[in-house]
Amino acid sequence: MNKSYFPQRIADLVLWYTNYKSKLPNYAAELNLTQAEIDSEVAYCEDMINAINLVTTQKGLLKSAFENRTSVLNDNNSKLKEDIARHKTAKFYTQAIGEDLGIVGSSVIFNPDTYKPVVSAALFGGAIRIRFTKKGVNGINLYVRHKGTSNWKAITRLTTSPFEYQPTLAVEGQPEHFEFRAFGVIKDQEIGVASDITEIIFGE
Incomplete structure (x- = not known):
């Protein structure tokens, strides 16, 4: 008996499953298949197609979310920096206020012996x-x-x-x-x- 063929690339599998499930009913008599057996195999293919397509969709959504995050951070951080700079010029602004808001940078001495990349x-x-x-x-x-x-x-x-x-x-x-x-x-x-x-x- 010949070894069954399945495409190795995920991208090719959707076309393969679609072809298989659409043409299998044409050979019901030759393969001695009942309608229940055909329905079962068609359901397998549809489940796998849906699973593959879901990943593709989610990847697209994730890419869009990353791009949106970058855009929002770039735009709003720039505006927020201007506002913070203005706050620091307020008459009653103090170092303590800046530290409490987390808008005062700390001085960190670079140590090459303990440096750890992120x-x-x-x-x-x-x-x-x-x-x-x-x-x-x-x-x-x-x-x-x-x-x-x-x-x-x-x-x-x-x-x-x-x-x-x-x-x-x-x-x-x-x-x-x-x-x-x-x-x-x-x-x-x-x-x-x-x-x-x-x-x-x-x-x-």
């Missing part, structure tokens, strides 16, 4: 988008490994954020679980301690 990973347009902040360093060295393994592989040195990383999957259409970490870099030398590990599943 790194995040998110799916974005078919790639993994890595974000980080320098906070006193020239850049970061970024490392990756498969979750459950021990060896870290250097990806690249980053000096600007964000960075889009697109790994090659071992099996096309089969998601893989990645972990990332980073070290701060000053004058080509790694300093401080490793960032917290951030992880993501890529290829769904």
